[in-house]
Amino acid sequence: MAAGLVVAGALAWFVLARPSSGTAEKPRPVTFGDLMHPMSTEVLGPDEVKASLRTRPPKWGDREEIRWDRDDVFTYSLPPQPLGTHFGGLTLDDAAEFFLNNSVAKGVDVRFVVTGRRFAIHYKTYRQSEARVWLDGRPVSKKAFWVDDTDGRDDWLVITLPKTRTVTVRFEGPTIFSGVEHSADEPVTVKAAKPEFTIGVVSDSMYEPSPYKGSISRSAAPTLATLTGFRVWNMAQSGTGYLNAGLQVPLAGYFNLSESTRYGSEERLQAIDTAPIDALLVNGSLNDSAMYSADAYRDAVDRFLTAVEMRLPTTPIVIVGVEPISSDTIPDHPTPMYLEMTDVLRQAAAEHDNVVGFIDPYTDNWLTGTGSAKHPRGDGNQDKYIGPDGIHPNGRGQVFYQRRVVEQLRTLPVNPRDAHPAGD
Known part of the structure; x- marks a missing residue:
């Protein structure tokens, strides 16, 4: 794949950049950080763009x-x-629209290269939408463009530059995209941007789009893309x-969950296998706590990772562990079941050759307290970071959580052989 050449190129760069000496030195492994080029937070000024x-x-x-x-005009994050x-x-x-193999609509995240002075991004809103635009990696506005219309409508986000030039555009947020x-x-x-x-991402609802104002365009997947510069191929259910x-x-309506399956199902594995x-x-x-037993969980994790490695x-x-979210039914302190689940994931990361790392938000307790932004309790950061439903992060919470990731x-x-050197 073309993207694979990116890694190869990065590896070659480090080999060439290494200082010359009389003894051969092992090149530094290429990390994910070496390949990141996050979006800027510096908003374009009024003399640079009007949106x-x-x-x-x-x-x-x-x-x-x-x-x-x-x-060959648009580079999408999902088909x-x-x-x-x-x-x-x-x-x-x-x-x-963007659904992939599941039944919750994902937001558009599309990149393209425009040469011109003035153009409009055309999309549709049903219920609510938020839209964000970047030009050459810089946002055109500090806040997202918010629309609330239960009857549905067409929207045009007009971009005007001081003069004709070529810019790479990223547009994300709404669930329905029409074109330019x-x-x-x-x-x-x-024309299409370079991939x-x-x-x-294989996930539960942590990486599904948020339906709340101020959070839609700062859901987990687009936030991860913003913080890394990567394209995020979102397979969450x-x-x-x-x-x-x-x-x-x-x-009823937008959240139809009839097609969901466990991580190791043939449907999820096929989605992974065919994803670029x-x-x-x-x-x-x-979610696994509802039917947890140690043996069943260990077997399911192992079977899933083995199946992915074969394909x-x-x-x-990269494995990101159990979410440290607390509520009236989930205490804000380590519990034997969640600690055991975390240990299973940590051990699986060590045993499977393709796994290059385990990120553990549960033991580190990234989210504290039992409240939410709607019902604060003064006992931790969930008062800021958890949305109105009391269980999922809001936009502010996803920015915090994805920054930790x-x-x-x-x-x-990036190379599994660097995570599991021969003899380890």
Whole structure:
């Protein structure tokens, strides 16, 4: 894969950059941090860009649209499907949705290269949406562009530059993406951005999109992408784990969970096998506590990792452990079951050759207390970081949590052979 060449290139760079001496030195292993180029937090100034959200098409006279389904124009973080595909109703090909192999809509995260002075990103909102835009890695605004419309509407995020130039655009947040529009009288070209190093994510709802204002565009997956510069191929499914297959029941509207399966199911493994990924992050899960036994859990973790290694023998795997979330039913102190689950994951990381690291938020207790932003209790940081449902991080919490993930991810080797040298 092309992304694999990124790693090879990085390895070659370190070999060439090593100081010359009379004795051969072993090159420093390439880490995930060496491949990161996080998005900037420095907002573009008003003399650099003007960005505005409109509910009606721009008044540019005749407009041309570069649709979401144009070949080789957009670099997506998940494969797009025509709007309505998933629910089997009316399918509209004028916009795309992003579901992959599960039944909770993911937000768009798309990159493309524009040459021009003025263009509009066209998307649709049903219920609520948040949108964020970066140009050459810098945000066009401090806050996300928020829309609240229960009836549904089209939106245009208009980007105007001082003069014609070429910029790489990243657009993320909304669940429905239509394409890019421009005035027919002004030449604008759009082409696909170069694919970034791609990390796949298998997870429970920790990496599903958040439905809350201020959190949608700061959900876990786009936040991980922002902090690393990686493309994040999000294969999360709510309610699942190594043992837990989730609710597997159809629910009304947006959150239909009837297609969920456990991590080691053939469906999840097939999604991993066909994903264009360079690494895999496996997160969680507290959900496994509902059906936990030590032997069953150990077997499920081992079977999953073995199956992934057989399908992707050179792909590095990073395990992120049980979430340290507390509530009325989950105490804010170490419990034997969660400690045992953590030990199983730590041992599996040591025993499986493809696993390059284990990140342990439970033992480190990243989230403290039993409250939430809606119901603070004054006993820990969950008062700031947990959303209205009392169990999932809000946008502020995901930024905090993913920063902790990235802090440890950046030190881990990309090549599994560097994590498990011969003889260890």
